[in-house]
Amino acid sequence: MICGIDEAGRGPVIGPMVVAGVLVEDNHLLEKIGVKDSKKLTPMKREGLYKEIVDKTEYKCIQLPAHRIDELMKSQSLNQIEVTLFAEIIDELCPKHSTVYVDAASVDEDRFGRDILREISCTVKMISKHGADDIYPAVSAASIIAKVERDMEIKRIAEEMNQDIGSGYPSDKNTMDFLTNWVNKHGELPDHTRHAWKTSQKILDMNKTKKLDDF
Numbered sequence: 424m425i426c427g428i429d430e431a432g433r434g435p436v437i438g439p440m441v442v443a444g445v446l447v448e449d450n451h452l453l454e455k456i457g458v459k460d461s462k463k464l465t466p467m468k469r470e471g472l473y474k475e476i477v478d479k480t481e482y483k484c485i486q487l488p489a490h491r492i493d494e495l496m497k498s499q500s501l502n503q504i505e506v507t508l509f510a511e512i513i514d515e516l517c518p519k520h521s522t523v524y525v526d527a528a529s530v531d532e533d534r535f536g537r538d539i540l541r542e543i544s545c546t547v548k549m550i551s552k553h554g555a556d557d558i559y560p561a562v563s564a565a566s567i568i569a570k571v572e573r574d575m576e577i578k579r580i581a582e583e584m585n586q587d588i589g590s591g592y593p594s595d596k597n598t599m600d601f602l603t604n605w606v607n608k609h610g611e612l613p614d615h616t617r618h619a620w621k622t623s624q625k626i627l628d629m630n631k632t633k634k635l636d637d638f
Contacts, residue, residue: 424448424521426547427561428509431461431569433501433528436622437591437598437615438577439486442505443568444512445561446481446521453480453560460557461570473571476564483516484572489617496619502529503538510542522548524562526555580615593622606630 425447432440447453456475464472476482485508487495495504505528513523529535536551552558556566581588589597599622605613606626616623 424518425450425561426513426517426521426523427525427555427559427563427565428512428523429526429556429562429566429569430505430508430528431566431573432591433505434593435591435598436593436602436617436620437489437588437613438580439488439573440492440504440508441484441486441569441573441576442508442512443484443565443572444482444509444516445476445564445568446516447561447564450560453564458560458563458567460563461566462556464567466574469567469571472564472567476568480564481516482565482568483512484568485511486572486576489615492617493619502535506535506538506542509539513539513543513547514545517545517547519545520547521545522550524550524552524555524559526562526566527551527553584613584615593620599626602626603629 426444428442428444430440430442432438456472458472458476461469487508492504509525517523525536525539527535532551532553536549540549555562577588577591586601587597588601589595591598593599602616603626607630610630612618612623612627
């Protein structure tokens with residue numbers, strides 16, 4: 424069996440990080456339906472492939488909300504958090520002696536794979552590569568599931584807040600405008616925001632400075 428694992432939402436200031444794993448007998452099915460790195464697909468194409476992958480494969484998805492990321496990062500790095508989540512996917516999804524392909528989060532791709540192996544209870548062959556979502560169909564499929572699941576959660580959060588929150592990434596003007604306006608109005612960050620991020624602290628500091636200047 425072949426398993427591919429990838430994440431979506433490692434860097435955003437709003438919303439969860441989502442890790443997904445896809446298990447297949449071989450790559451034939453995934454190649455046939457045309458999976459590729461989720462970043463190279465339109466939202467409509469991603470959503471169509473998502474439905475096919477979910478219907479035709481075994482998969483596992485874990486969402487780690489912003490507040491939980493903040494808690495874990497008090498004692499762990501983001502890479503360590505990913506290692507734990509990838510290991511959880513493998514233990515729950517993969518039979519013994521599967522070949523597991525992961526998109527390495529660490530600069531040292533081999534070390535990232537070894538760190539995962541130390542945390543799992545089953546025996547698998549580990550292949551950890553940078554850009555795995557663009558190389559291995561199973562990882563491409565996992566990247567699609569992770570991306571679509573995160574997009575759905577961002578949409579749900581926007582509906583909950585009743586505001587346009589953008590994509591949740593610091594590079595998104597709509598996201599930054601939303602956070603800045605919210606903090607200026609309420610004096611604190613909104614729900615679903617990663618407080619540990621420098622972006623969040625910068626916005627809070629700017630608001631404090633603005634209030635001092637108003638005196």
